[in-house]
Amino acid sequence: MPRFLRPLTRAVTYTRWVHLVVGAVPTVIGSFIVGVHTDSPARWALLALLPIPLVAAVGLVPAMRLAEGHQARLMLFPGRHARRVGEESAEPVIVARPAQSWRDRAVTALWMVLRLEAGSLVAYLTVQAAATTLTFAGAVVGEDPGSDSVVSVHGAHWAYLFLVPLPLLVLAYVAAGVGALMARTALRALGPSPAERLAVLEERTEHLLEHNRMARELHDSIGHALTVAVVQAGAARAANSPEFTDQALAAIEDTGRAALEDLDRVLKVLREPGEPAHRRPTLAEADRLLDSARASGAKVDAEITGPVDRLPGPVTREAYRILQEALTNVLRHAGSVPVTVRITAEERRLLLTVSNPLSGTSLGVGSGSGLRGIRERATLLGGKAKAGPQDGTWLLHVDLPVS
Structure with missing residues (x-):
């Protein structure tokens, strides 16, 4: 033409x-x-x-x-x-x-x-x-x-x-x-304009951070569920006890249901960005994680002090995921060992400590993706997370600012 x-x-x-x-x-x-x-x-x-x-x-x-x-x-x-x-x-x-x-x-x-x-x-x-x-x-x-x-x-x-x-x-x-x-x-x-370019970049950054956060949550939630399922199934087979098998299946069911809820929430947000996300678990629900670890054979000694239920939303939600990943690492690398959990909510900071005896399989695990995710969560909140062997135990210490 x-x-x-x-x-x-x-x-x-x-x-x-x-x-x-x-x-x-x-x-x-x-x-x-x-x-x-x-x-x-x-x-x-x-x-x-x-x-x-x-x-x-x-x-x-x-x-x-x-x-x-x-x-x-x-x-x-x-x-x-x-x-x-x-x-x-x-x-x-x-x-x-x-x-x-x-x-x-x-x-x-x-x-x-x-x-x-x-x-x-x-x-x-x-x-x-x-x-x-x-x-x-x-x-x-x-x-x-x-x-x-x-x-x-x-x-x-x-x-x-x-x-x-x-x-x-x-x-x-x-x-x-x-x-x-x-x-x-x-x-x-x-x-x-320059102001609008900055606004677009901020929106894109928030979008990427949100996707990164959801990826970490999926890793923590699904990883915890699979670890509990594997540990419970192995323990039930070794115990050869119908009563223990029923308890193991119940623990696997509860953990799997929670993981499916997290998966459904994240997928809904990814498919429909305009839809509000379902409520995310908080540190006030830490008993669910502790009970799941106990059901997997770990002897958990937990102590929670301070107004945990009054913590700011971002702090209590991220602290829940940090505790979840810490217990998952214990079950995955150390097995059914005694675990000490200390959670202290102070006026300006939240202290979380998880420790367990060192075993042959728990040595040298400080560079895994789980601990890296814990450090990233703590850093985003302006806090610190340290993990490593100390006096025959594996110690994870997290310090998060509350204000």
Whole structure:
């Protein structure tokens, strides 16, 4: 297809024309109110200038940047409104969010004024193109259509038939050119400002942190459930006791059910980001973890002091996962050994200590992914976590700030 015909066959030419004409609504309404005919360019230009203060004032409303952004995405860039700047960038071409600063408001107001003037020009040319087309068509058959065209034709002749499509073709090329200029302008006026770029990066960071947190939770929850299941199944087979087997199956069932609840919660958040997450377990439910470890054969000596139920949400939820991973590591690497758990909730800090006797399989486990996850959780909360052998025991000590 010849290059000069491409604007006539591209859908974007006509969506941009609609976008421009819609921007001229204040001018069109004014022409109906005062009764200005389209064959009066000077009056039409005056009507295009009168709404500028009102349009600029409306453009200062923060929500207008959101509305203009959506319109520009859908009509100036149809088919690519979701495209990003660069393959690896998370920044949108056109921002569709309320204005975050007075700079964004001012730029939006200037954009709306420019759209008003460009749209008024295209709207006037559209009416003139239609009127001129009717004038040429009437000249072919010798009738006066009574249009407001600035072009006048005297007499009638069949040759005017070749001029009938000319005004519409000129309009299409003008609309394509003005639309392309407006699209380029929109990239600058409605593109992300420095504040909006920062907001996008913050949202992306929060999204990645949330996914990282959910991955750690799945690791801790599923890993704990599988460890308990393996330990309980092995102990039940070794004990060869129906009573102990029933207890082991009950422990496996409870732990597996809790893990399935965690898995369902995380998958729901991943599939439907707008859905609120189910309640996450807190340190006030530590007895469930302790009972699960005892049912697996570990002799757990636990002591919980202080107002654990009044801890801040992030602290108590992360402390629960830290305790879960610590008990899982004991069962996985040391087996059914005595475990000492001390949890102390003070006014400004939460102290959590888990210790167990060293065994041949518990030596040199300080670099596993479980302990790395514990350290990451503590660091994100501004705390510290230390783990290692001490006086014949494996000791995990976690210090988390409460405020």
